[in-house]
Amino acid sequence: MNVVPKLSMELHHPSRDEIELATVLHALSDPQRLQIVRLLATQDTAVPCGSIELGVTKSTATHHFRVLREAGVIQQTPTGTTKLTTLRRADLDARLPGLLDAVLGASPAVAATAAGATVG
């Protein structure tokens, strides 16, 4: 008998308590991933990951989203052919108070904005 795995479409997300400082810092230590986070921080609703233009190949972009998701920085929900993406601000603020604000508050010159991400 074939059993279809119930969780086949679910992506791994660490729980709030599993979010680790060093892992989050690593996820945020790339200019393009910083751009994704900065952009998501300005959005009130979930963003299709494919609509975020990073100027890199699709596989590179997918890698960056996965690193952010597995660190607990973003939530990705598969929807149709895309993944709706949000920043896990409440979880990050609860687990690592002040960190996201400090990162988002860094002046543009400090934040290496060269990647220039935009919502397409």
Add this chain to the structure above:
Amino acid sequence: MNVVPKLSMELHHPSRDEIELATVLHALSDPQRLQIVRLLATQDTAVPCGSIELGVTKSTATHHFRVLREAGVIQQTPTGTTKLTTLRRADLDARLPGLLDAVLGASPAVAATAAGATVG
């Protein structure tokens, strides 16, 4: 005529304005480097780098100190056979307000304390 380079003993440190967010986050994204920073944050005076026990080889420790120094997180001053090491707290607080406090304020369970650095 042989000219002894005047700067042969000087180590490169970025100026305050050269400190970049992504580079600092990368420097802080390693549990052992986090341990070094946490330990230096508790010291009122410069610490000989060789006195910080990380439980790793000397070359690995040297690598970690170099990554922190080149990111602008620590100042190292060659003195005799060692390097006196301090946290560049004022520069970090000026350039990336709130970041160091958020990192140092993370609870131990979140900060991956397994490396267990101590001043020997």
